[in-house]
Amino acid sequence: MRSYFVPKPPDESVTDVRPQRADLHRHAVHRAQRVFLALNAVPFAVGVVLSCAAELAAAPVYGRLTLGLGWGVLQLGVFAGSVWWYENRATRVCDPLERPPTPGASGASPADASRAVTR
């Protein structure tokens, strides 16, 4: 999920050095994706470890509820929360950068609709 930033030649004017709108959008999207992956990777890794360690997964937590079952519910909760966060973040931060700017503004990026290449 790395971004592919291409450095500008040193002889370009000051206004051209300013990060382009598309780059900002790409950075914002990649950052949101990285956070989303990190949020879910940790509980998932613990879940995989639990599913590999039978004694640990079967350890009682509350009544008959075991660590394995409880962790699964927690995983689903974290996942649902992270999806909500990702959608919220993409709507508030990424989508406005993707839309064409107001008339007169520089650094326009292609609109979503114009990107929809149909074969």
Add this chain to the structure above:
Amino acid sequence: MTWYLLSSGVHDPIGSAARGPVVVAFLVFIGLALLWVVTLATHDDHPEGLYVADRSLSPVFNGFAMAGEQISVLTLFATSGAIALFGYDGYASAVDSVLALGLLLLLAQKVRNSGRYTLGGLFSLRASGPAPCIAAAVVTLAITLPMLVIQLRAGGIIAAMLIGLSTDAAQVLCTVLLGGLVVCFAVVADLKGTSRMHVVKVGITLVTLAVFVVLSLNKFSWDAGSLLSAAVDKSVAPDDYLSPGLWAHISSLVPLNMISDHIVVILGTAVMPHLILRVGASRTGRSARRSMSIAVGLTGAYFLLLIATGFAAAAVVGGRDIGRVDDNGQASPVLLASDVLGNGSAMRVALITAVACAAFLVILTTVTSVMFAAAVTLAHDVFARADGPRATRRHVRALRLAIVVLGAMGLTLSAAAHRYSVEFLAIFSMSVAATCVAPVLVYSFFWPGFNRRGLLWSVYGGLLLCTVLTMFSPTVSGSAYALMPEADFHWYPFRAPGLLSVPAAFLLGWLGSRNPVRGPVRAERPVEQGVI
């Protein structure tokens, strides 16, 4: 392990008194559903209108339909059965099925922005010529045909049980009749019509499962702990029920088997061709992402209810009784509907009828979706490419013909394989998706160095590995649940090939792309700026 406790037999869970009203109500529902199907039939000759509804589906509508795609015969019956019989292993599989949507959420906007909606289209993002499309068609068939066989077979068995005929001949007859109905629907339907049925299915299924959970909790005085205790006590192996490793095929090398299952379920579920097609039907990339977020919420609710239903079935019916009806526990929702209320009550008849109707809708919609996506791939990537883009009427005819051929093949194979254990088909199908599609999509969208050679190496190498490893796995020979339980020629110890095949496919894709091309250099197609 516990396989000796689980033997198939002729069972009649509904009872003769309730059967009459259930069958009548079920047939009335089928009649109404088919009438609705006729109204949904399309005469549109425009391929994009048929394939992706002219990319007009709103985020909420497509989100509900996407959630409907997750409510398949496999999840509703096999996953709930696995939870009821094998406890933690089935539970972990259900959790993975939800997490898989996270990968699709990350890919959805890019897939929609690419403008492609078939595997052939997506494979062609980084490679030109017919080879990527042919590879995509091969992979699509390798994924969808086994899925069709399993879903049709499971649907036939459930339908036969609902009408009280559990003999082999009755099950094959039900499979063929039900499959014939589904093929007829798929031939006249388009994506928008199928989506409407998915939306209705989501409502009916969620309400039915919620009623199951409420009634089961009521039976245990609203104490979830008592319900779980009863599920453990009545299971086939109370000491191991809430531990990993009870699932029949993973008696050896449990940790690695579990990791292999996690890989296959998460990567395989996310990149199925019918899900890619549905993502492509969104209005914009943002709309696709939004619909995935909605689908995650609905699917999460569905799987939570399904998990509760699985444990409720184990608590109310008992793992041993569920295992006696069906080795894989696929009958557990029907058995729960039959046992959770007392004999003779009208509510019991209504509940069994609701399960029957939900089952019919699930079979109708999921089989149609899978078949439709495969037919679109064949018509769009193979036929249209060879025939040229202008002959749109012929493309539509090719789509219809492909559906009929796929349906006939699926029905023939499911009838022929009726007596055999076909669990390996589900594993093979998901493994091919995880091995041949997921690496290509990840590389195509996130690695600029990925090229045609890497794609072909990854796809064909992964497919070959999946085939060989599945053939020599314990799902085909050497275990009680294998396709050939009498024979033993397995040397691959894991039930899913994903542990080796997925890393190998990534490696092959990387190696193929890094290797210098010899001979005449073929122009690589740069991926569109907006896609990355």
